[in-house]
Amino acid sequence: MRVSRGFDKVETWVFDLDNTLYPARHELWQQIDRRMKSYISGLLGIPPDEAFTIQKEYYRRYGTSLRGLMIEHGIDADAFLHHVHDVDLSGLDEEPRLAAAIRALPGRKLVYTNGSASHARNVLARLGLQAQFDGVHDIVAGDFHPKPTAQAYQLFLEAHEVEAPRAAMFEDLARNLEVPHELGMTTILVAPPEESHHARESWELEGREARYVDHVTEDLAAFLEHLLSATA
Structure with a gap:
């Protein structure tokens, strides 16, 4: 039986941006x-x-x-x-509940995106999350090597001096969690139930039951709140 990794050793919390920190229903x-x-x-x-x-x-x-x-x-x-990334962000609203949960996490919080840092900052500002994060790692910082390649994650870990066994990775695509899990990170798939109805390729929805996915949540804020209450 597979044993999911926990969070007792986590010092760095790594979040994907698009469709992870906000739901895909915002389009x-x-x-x-x-x-x-x-x-x-x-x-x-x-x-x-x-x-x-x-x-x-x-x-x-x-x-x-x-x-x-x-x-x-x-x-x-x-x-x-x-x-x-020249897009309309007016559909995004502030997420005070998510902001409070991320703020309460012990340790560093980083955004790791295959997009640009400017896009990440704009989205975080709209969500009211910009003050909760200690840094953004974008595709440029990764020398244009994207997730899910192993080289991309190595560049990320080195750039931010992250110890993989002491980090957790939140992603909306299961395939982007395979390498982090192999490196020792605790992996969390963020998959709200409505995601399958929002312009997703069928293969993007695969992997929910994969061995490299430690946890699955349909509600990121609720997951973090439960985690915080369990470790209080």
């Missing part, structure tokens, strides 16, 4: 998705439906569409990131 990722499609369509001079196919193919093969475009087409990463 922010759908905006980013559409802007990636429009960028690729313009870049390659192809219809949007063909661009979308390429976008998703690169996403699955390389970890991010950006990484695929850099490898296959040598694009300007900064221009791509600026374009795709």
